[in-house]
Amino acid sequence: xxxxxxxxxxxxxxxxxxxxxxxxxxxxxxxxxxxxxxxxxxxxxxxxxxxxxxxxxxxxxxxxxxxxxxxxxxxxxxxxxxxxxxxxxxxxxxxxxxxxxxxxxxxxxxxxxxxxxxxxxxxxxxxxxxxxxxxxxxxxxxxxxxxxxxxxxxxxxxxxxxxxxxxxxxxxxxxxxxxxxxxxxxxxxxxxxxxxxxxxxxxxxxxxxxxxxxxxxxxxxxxx
Amino acid sequence: xxxxxxxxxxxxxxxxxxxxxxxxxxxxxxxxxxxxxxxxxxxxxxxxxxxxxxxxxxxxxxxxxxxxxxxxxxxxxxxxxxxxxxxxxxxxxxxxxxxxxxxxxxxxxxxxxxxxxxxxxxxxxxxxxxxxxxxxxxxxxxxxxxxxxxxxxxxxxxxxxxxxxxxxxxxxxxxxxxxxxxxxxxxxxxxxxxxxxxxxxxxxxxxxxxxxxxxxxxxxxxxxx
Numbered sequence: 001x002x003x004x005x006x007x008x009x010x011x012x013x014x015x016x017x018x019x020x021x022x023x024x025x026x027x028x029x030x031x032x033x034x035x036x037x038x039x040x041x042x043x044x045x046x047x048x049x050x051x052x053x054x055x056x057x058x059x060x061x062x063x064x065x066x067x068x069x070x071x072x073x074x075x076x077x078x079x080x081x082x083x084x085x086x087x088x089x090x091x092x093x094x095x096x097x098x099x100x101x102x103x104x105x106x107x108x109x110x111x112x113x114x115x116x117x118x119x120x121x122x123x124x125x126x127x128x129x130x131x132x133x134x135x136x137x138x139x140x141x142x143x144x145x146x147x148x149x150x151x152x153x154x155x156x157x158x159x160x161x162x163x164x165x166x167x168x169x170x171x172x173x174x175x176x177x178x179x180x181x182x183x184x185x186x187x188x189x190x191x192x193x194x195x196x197x198x199x200x201x202x203x204x205x206x207x208x209x210x211x212x213x214x215x216x217x218x219x220x221x222x223x224x
Numbered sequence: 225x226x227x228x229x230x231x232x233x234x235x236x237x238x239x240x241x242x243x244x245x246x247x248x249x250x251x252x253x254x255x256x257x258x259x260x261x262x263x264x265x266x267x268x269x270x271x272x273x274x275x276x277x278x279x280x281x282x283x284x285x286x287x288x289x290x291x292x293x294x295x296x297x298x299x300x301x302x303x304x305x306x307x308x309x310x311x312x313x314x315x316x317x318x319x320x321x322x323x324x325x326x327x328x329x330x331x332x333x334x335x336x337x338x339x340x341x342x343x344x345x346x347x348x349x350x351x352x353x354x355x356x357x358x359x360x361x362x363x364x365x366x367x368x369x370x371x372x373x374x375x376x377x378x379x380x381x382x383x384x385x386x387x388x389x390x391x392x393x394x395x396x397x398x399x400x401x402x403x404x405x406x407x408x409x410x411x412x413x414x415x416x417x418x419x420x421x422x423x424x425x426x427x428x429x430x431x432x433x434x435x436x437x438x439x440x441x442x443x444x445x446x447x448x449x
Contacts, residue, residue, distance in 0.1 A: 051326060052251045052399045068253055068446055069395040075252040086395060088402040088430075089251065089277075090334050093327025097347060116350075127311050128321050130302035131353070136327030139347040170350040170366075 004203070006150070006179035007196050007221075014039040014223050016105055016147050016177045020046050024102040025055070025095075027137055029119075030074060031107030032147040041224065047081070049101055051133040053092045056084025073133065093133060097140035104141035106134060108148040108176075110163040113210035115173040115185035117146060118165035129166070138169035150178035150207055157209030159183065159190070180204050182221060189213050194221045228389050228439050229418065233263035236412050236440040240269050240377055247333065247378040247404040248276040248286060255397035256285045257381040257414040259442035264379070265289055271296045275333070275375055277326065277400055279303040279310035284447025286310070295319055299373060301326035325353060328370055330403050336372035337406035344369055378408030381444065382431065385415040386422070389436030390429040398430065405435045412438040 007015070013035035020026055020040065027049045028034050037048060037059065048057040050072045057072060058079035066077035095101055110118040117138050121129030138144060151157055159176060175193075176183040181204045182194040192212045195204050197220045205212050230236040237260060240246070246264075250256030264272075265288045272295045279300055280287025289295050290309035299322045303310055313319040324332070325347050335343060344367035348354050358369040380401040383394040391413060393401060405411045413431075418441050 050396070052254070052396050054396050067395060069255070069397040071252040071254055071396060073252065086393075086398055088330075089326070089399045090330035090403045093330055097327050097345070126315075128303060128314060128323060130304065131323055131325050132302040133326040135325035135347050135351065135353065139345075139349075167351040169347075 004198055008179070010035055011223065012147050012177055012179055015182065015221050016145060017041065018223070019145055019175065019177075020044060020103055022046070025049055025100065027051070027096060027101050027104040027141065029104070029106035029134065029137065033105035033107060034074060036105055036147075049092070049095060050078075051089070051092050051096065051137070053087045053089055054078070054080070054084065055087070055095075056081045093136045096133065096137045099140055099142055101137070101141045103143045103145065104137045105145045105147055106137060108146040108158065109165050110158050110160055111146050111148075111173050111176050111185075112163045113159075113161055113190050115171045116163050117144075117168045117173050118163040119146075119168045121166045123165055131168075134168050138172040143174050144172050145175045145177060146173050147177050150180040150204070157207060160209035180207065183212065191215060192218055194219055196221055228437060229387060230438050230440040233259050233414070233440055233442055234266065236260060236438050237263045237267055240264060240267065242269055243271045244269060244377055245273040245275065245375045247375040247408050248274055249378070249380040249399065249401035249404050250285060251277050251399035252396075253281065253446055253448070254395070255381045255393070255399045255401055257379040257412075258285060258445040258447070260379040260412060260414045260440070261286060262288060265292055265294065268292070268294065270294050273297045273299070275299040275329075275373055277301050277329070279307035281306045281447045282308055284445075290319065293318060297322070299324055299329070301329050323353070329373070330400070332370055332373040333403050333407040336374045337403065340372065342369055342371045373407070375404075375408040376410065378404040378411040380405050380411060380413050382413050382415045384417050384419060384424060385413055385436070385439045386419050386424050386433070387439075388421050389413070389433035389439055390424050391415070391431035391436060392424060392428055393430055402431050405431045410437045411435055412440070414440055414442050416444055417441065
């Protein structure tokens with residue numbers, strides 16, 4: 001049997017964009033979350049926050065129109081939306097840590113069944129790793145969504161009973177969106193909400209390193 | 225009136241001694257006091273403790289000081305993928321690193337600026353960052369104690385200064401600069417333009433002159449990568 005198709009990174013981002021409520025203040029982390037801005041549904045307006053002191057970030061600047069004093073957290077020159085503001089880094093993180101950001105989307109290396117997140121260092125990798133703003137954002141966002149592949153390149157589950165990678169924050173994740181599923185982290189455990197088209201809950205469970213609770217008929221993900 | 229204007233970059237950093245603790249502004253290629261960093265590299269001050277978000281971009285930003293082996297300890301949130309000379313020195317154990325969550329790095333500096341002896345936070349609880357730190361249960365949460373970060377000097381980059389030292393910044397080049405300006409004993413600002421006193425509208429001042437001790441005019445340098 002040929003391997004089933006998993007979602008692309010863009011499709012994960014597209015699905016994640018549907019989680020954003022109209023009017024929300026949103027922080028997008030490195031990796032898949034950075035793609036989410038391109039998939040906002042029509043009629044939804046959100047305000048993107050950048051940890052270096054921007055609220056109201058628009059799309060990337062066009063070639064030739066870049067201003068390198070106006071960059072996002074990944075060093076990419078960006079545009080502004082009407083009503084944008086600048087502030088210093090301490091206030092930018094006051095917003096993340098103080099519960100002012102409605103939704104944060106971060107990449108992840110591992111998420112535990114309690115919602116612990118590991119996303120800043122892979123054990124055995126060269127160098128000291130880099131925390132950046134991830135710990136402040138994870139600790140303080142009102143809603144934290146992790147977007148990542150369901151398994152590592154070697155096929156190991158990234159959703160696990162207990163994280164074995166260095167932790168970013170304890171019990172911080174609300175929802176996990178992967179190339180196979182949408183999973184909610186609740187006090188009772190990990191609840192499977194949706195599966196990728198063509199996948200069954202049993203197949204997703206097999207590639208998950210923790211127990212998934214299935215409390216109803218599980219629909220396939222939709223993207224609009 | 226106390227004179228804050230320096231005639232040259234070299235004059236602005238001339239008294240920075242070996243072993244100094246120095247905050248350095250900048251994030252994502254924007255707002256780095258690159259001219260001051262190069263002046264400090266020329267001066268050759270050694271055994272520096274650097275406090276900065278990252279650890280250089282190739283030769284640029286703090287890179288040149290790691291290349292010259294002038295830094296013995298660095299406090300940073302995100303050393304960065306292009307911090308080549310830092311990574312070499314770190315692998316060779318010639319430099320030590322304290323990795324700090326970015327917002328906590330800001331607040332520890334702000335605590336120093338504000339005359340506070342520390343604060344409790346949920347950030348870092350249960351992670352490597354919490355190792356060796358006092359833990360308390362406050363408002364229903366596990367918290368750790370974070371202490372202030374002081375510095376002898378801050379090297380910062382602003383867009384415009386008046387001759388008193390009031391500063392404005394350009395776009396997102398503001399980043400760490402205002403909080404570092406407040407936290408250090410001596411703040412040295414590299415600015416694109418210097419204007420007469422009164423030329424910056426009081427409502428537009430971001431860093432008030434009380435926090436700025438030396439001003440030097442230099443055309444900003446930016447490093448790609």
